Amino acid sequence: MIAVIPVKWSSRLPGKHMLPLRGRPIVEIVYRKVSDLMDCVVLSKYEVSVPYEKDRSENILDLVSRLMEEYSDGFMLIGGDMPFFLREDIATILRAGQGTGASPTTPVGPEPMFTLYRPCALKVRRLSDYIVGCRYRQVSASSLSPLALFNVNTPEDYLRARAISSERPDLIL
Known part of the structure; x- marks a missing residue:
């Protein structure tokens, strides 16, 4: 199994x-945790x-579709x-996805950016459509560590991440 870490532009x-x-x-930080x-x-x-390798995909959906083929x-x-x-x-998601895909599910739906994808021939408009349409196993986000799905998308998220990393340096190695 391989992990893919996408680094896209952020507006x-x-x-x-x-x-x-x-x-x-x-x-x-992400790379070190995964590559171990x-x-x-x-x-x-x-x-x-x-x-890293240069990402030539048009968007995240294009990237995932190509990775499914590869x-x-x-x-x-x-x-x-x-x-x-x-x-x-990561181990929790991999165990859940043996033989199929697996994705953490939150109250607002699946988290496609921490998901085990398996090849699926669906044509979709959103990553979450793969998760639902291909019937990936759903893993309750509550079975993961409390900050597992935290991502940095805004300046406010970054300020919060800095505070968390100061309080919990063990979370970033």
């Missing part, structure tokens, strides 16, 4: 993946501080802006 918080928490870029557990590739639209055994997509998950959270 709400440009360069968010390279913003530091305790002196390290967010994408580096499994093979991973960072697909980035711009230069980042970890080994990785016949499936892949785990992990947001490059999600610094606080634990290694056990």
Whole structure:
């Protein structure tokens, strides 16, 4: 199994993946956690501080569709802006997705950026449509660590992430 960490442009918080928490870029924190557990590739639209390949996809849906063709055994997509998950959270998703895909589910729906995808021939308009249409196993977000699905999308999120990383340095290694 391989993990894919996408690094896309952000209009709400440009360069968010390279913003530091305790002196390290967010994408580096994510990469280190994942690469300790499994093979991973960072697909980035711009230069980042970890080994990466240039992302040539038009959008995240295009990227996932192409990855489904490339990785016949499936892949785990992990947001490059999600610094606080634990290694056990990845293990929980991988266990749930044996033989199928698996996604954490929150009260607002599935979290497509922390999902184990398996090839599925659906034509969809949103990533969550793969999760529902392909009948991936749903993993309650409550079975993951409390901050596993926290992502940095806005300046306010970044300020909160800085506070969390100061209070809980163990969450970022």
